[in-house]
Amino acid sequence: MLIYLKKFREQTMAAGRRRTLSLLPVAALLMAAGMTNAYSAPKTLLVLGDSLSAEYGIARGAGWVALMEQRLQAQKNDTRIVNASISGETTSGGRARLPKLLEKNKPDVVLIELGANDGLRGLPVAAAEANLRAMGEAARQSGAKVVLVGMRMPPNYGRDYAEKFYGVYGKLAKEWKAPLVPFMFEGIADQPKLFQADRLHPTAEAHPTILKNIWPQVAPLLGAK
Template identity: 45%
Template sequence: MLLRHLSIMVIAFSLAACGNSGDVAEAPATEIDGAEVATITEIAVEGPERRILAFGDSLFAGYGLEEQQGYPEQLEDAMRARGINARVIDAGVSGDTSAAGRQRLAFTLDAQAAKPDLVILELGGNDMLRGIQPDQTRANFEAMLEELRDREIPVLLMGMRSPPNYGEEYQRQFDALYGELAQEYDAALVPFWLESIYEDQSLFLDDRIHPTAEGITELVEDTVDDVEAALPPAG
């Protein structure tokens, strides 16, 4: 089972890796400050719908979480809180390697009601856990990035890191591939998207593998600027 899900903790340690409607009393205006007003007032979203495809493994699939607690769902909420008419589609599959992602990417894109404005590509951790060589991971990413380039879909790559116990050469090759691919295919990049949480065990489920809902919230807060920046202007 550990090989079917992305083992964040391996990386972490290795990198150290209503009531009655008749009488409702209103609170006095002086008891509600500006921040509270902001939280209870719905923020209007503007512009055309921006479709973002979150394509990845268990980190996007929301393993062990409620339906609305996963990264794509929380990211959509965060984008809409900024007034962006975002629709984030969850295309995460637990256990996916880059090879599995490569096999299903075109089908997933063809199944969309409209072409995504952005694809967030998050894979590679399961390759590392299975000992798949970085050159194979690179080849799978290249095929996916070429597919997305041919379809003229911008990409945000979510980078990962290898723990040092895989060996210096493996670590060097694996860690470098995200930045090199981002440059080669003109993709936006988050160099290590777990940076904000990987050292904090309280942000992981009891399995010490997958982030809690709070952990996902931290990840969204840390990466929402990158997502917004990677999203092209509305046409």
């Protein structure tokens, strides 16, 4: 009788092990599916900029932000883009608006394209740096990745001021180990025909090049190519 009971227990335990092993592939598949869904969940990109990102003087849908959205859609990438850019915006204005934008949109990536209006008004470099730093820190504390877009001042503002102003972007990007677009006007700054009559704002024809300069720093964060 004891022999029979022993065999029964052994058979029962073996059957249990077989059921457990048979369930492992299913569990692995479910876990993989969950990880894939989490990784591929649509992201949100918040663009905090000035007139250079707000399609000043050009048709709606012709600016680099709209072109980026079109490119993402062509790749079947579901990233949601919130363009919170306002013409005339300064770093202080962006700093004041950012907290509510972060709370409302909960972005995965925040692209900061601000500072041009500070520089054109000759505002202190230290103030612009403090505002950019505050924005970047707020975005990072919310869990978002930060992308900085650098801006150079025209030579008539003086070499010292221009170099100090431009250096702020690289300094902050290095501290945060964040992607930096060195100069959004790379490839068009020396072509007057690509600027509007005010010689400050790019024409619609220039925006594909602006996107070309920005795309490599943003695309990897959005799972785009």
